[in-house]
Amino acid sequence: MKSMRYAAISGWGMAVPRRIVTNEELAQRIETSDAWIRSRTGITQRHVAGPDEPTSALAVAAGREALVRAGIPPEMVDMVIVATCTPDRPFPATACTVQQRLGITHSGAFDLAAACSGFVYGLSVGTSLIRSGASQTLLLIAADVFTHLIDWEDRNTCVLFGDGAGAVVLQATDQPFGVLASNTGAWGAGEELMAVDVGGTLMPATAALLEQRRQYVYMNGREIFKHAVRGMCESAEQALADAAVTLDEIRLVVPHQANVRIIEALAKRLNLPMDRVFVNLDRYGNTSAASVPIALYESAQQGRLAQGDLVLLTAFGGGLTWGSCVLRWGSPVPV
Ligand code: ACO
Numbered sequence: 001m002k003s004m005r006y007a008a009i010s011g012w013g014m015a016v017p018r019r020i021v022t023n024e025e026l027a028q029r030i031e032t033s034d035a036w037i038r039s040r041t042g043i044t045q046r047h048v049a050g051p052d053e054p055t056s057a058l059a060v061a062a063g064r065e066a067l068v069r070a071g072i073p074p075e076m077v078d079m080v081i082v083a084t085c086t087p088d089r090p091f092p093a094t095a096c097t098v099q100q101r102l103g104i105t106h107s108g109a110f111d112l113a114a115a116c117s118g119f120v121y122g123l124s125v126g127t128s129l130i131r132s133g134a135s136q137t138l139l140l141i142a143a144d145v146f147t148h149l150i151d152w153e154d155r156n157t158c159v160l161f162g163d164g165a166g167a168v169v170l171q172a173t174d175q176p177f178g179v180l181a182s183n184t185g186a187w188g189a190g191e192e193l194m195a196v197d198v199g200g201t202l203m204p205a206t207a208a209l210l211e212q213r214r215q216y217v218y219m220n221g222r223e224i225f226k227h228a229v230r231g232m233c234e235s236a237e238q239a240l241a242d243a244a245v246t247l248d249e250i251r252l253v254v255p256h257q258a259n260v261r262i263i264e265a266l267a268k269r270l271n272l273p274m275d276r277v278f279v280n281l282d283r284y285g286n287t288s289a290a291s292v293p294i295a296l297y298e299s300a301q302q303g304r305l306a307q308g309d310l311v312l313l314t315a316f317g318g319g320l321t322w323g324s325c326v327l328r329w330g331s332p333v334p335v
Contacts, residue, residue, distance in 0.1 A: 011070025015061035042260025046162025046285030083118030116317025118289030162285035166293020181242035182325035
């Protein structure tokens with residue numbers, strides 16, 4: 001009988017831009033305050049990419065660290081997925097740039113666009129590729145320079161976001177590590193709740209549209225807030241049920257880092273104490289697809305995850321999209 005294949009997480013990495021923008025700095029530029037941003041979102045600072053830090057630069061740095069930690073030479077990687085909604089260029093895929101810059105010579109490479117849910121979507125797709133036998137060693141990177149889409153004069157959005165990248169190496173194993181159950185969801189009817197209209201084929205950029213600042217993100221924060229809490233809660237409960245584990249067995253919940261009030265509302269709904277929920281958005285803001293892997297990375301580095309622990313990831317983003325997964329941390333050959 002053929003044994004079950006799993007996709008263990010054998011390496012992890014992250015990268016953020018050098019420049020930090022504090023709430024105080026924003027308050028000098030626009031009508032806002034550190035007190036407002038902190039109390040409404042929990043954010044105190046964010047990292048913001050400079051002109052020499054495109055999405056691929058952050059993705060390469062995070063990917064390289066993940067490969068080194070896994071002890072994997074680049075030529076062993078047979079698939080590169082970059083989850084991003086801020087690619088370097090409309091085409092080719094940023095994953096191709098990253099593949100080449102990392103010295104990966106024999107792999108497929110593609111981008112995956114699911115906004116802030118990109119990493120959870122990527123884990124689900126990557127695990128499926130490994131389970132099917134199509135892939136043995138896969139590099140999943142979630143990277144966004146979301147501040148590229150931000151109107152720095154719009155206080156409703158500019159205080160919320162930061163830039164970054166997180167990466168994991170997935171390796172085939174017959175031991176039950178990595179994703180045990182996952183789900184992904186989308187509600188296209190909610191596409192107008194958060195979007196960038198200009199710059200694609202629907203509305204190519206023209207001088208007049210740029211003048212109207214239509215190349216920047218707009219968002220209905222209050223509506224997204226409600227959908228985020230409900231969406232993450234329901235998909236998290238589904239993932240637990242599909243993995244046949246209870247919340248009590250989960251060592252740590254690592255949610256998308258958009259707003260601490262969203263995370264607290266999620267914890268309350270799940271009846272989960274906040275000391276089992278990881279939060280680092282105070283230092284990074286919402287880094288879009290990179291938020292979950294950066295939080296996962298810091299959970300591991302801070303010793304909050306050990307080999308064999310069960311972790312619940314849940315994310316929510318524009319689209320609307322959402323997804324959750326239950327995973328067993330570590331790898332049969334500990335790194
Ligand atoms: N500083 C000061 N005042 C502000 C600021 C600011 N930066 N931003 C908004 N305000 C004002 C508003 O103008 C409003 O004033 P008004 O009452 O006079 O009209 C007031 O503050 C309250 O606005 P609300 O929208 O009610 O504030 P709320 O408590 O809902 O918080 C927030 C807003 C932080 C945006 C919240 O709704 C939120 O986090 N929503 C989720 C957004 C999100 O996560 N988006 C990302 C999705 S993930 C992805 O795909 C990238």
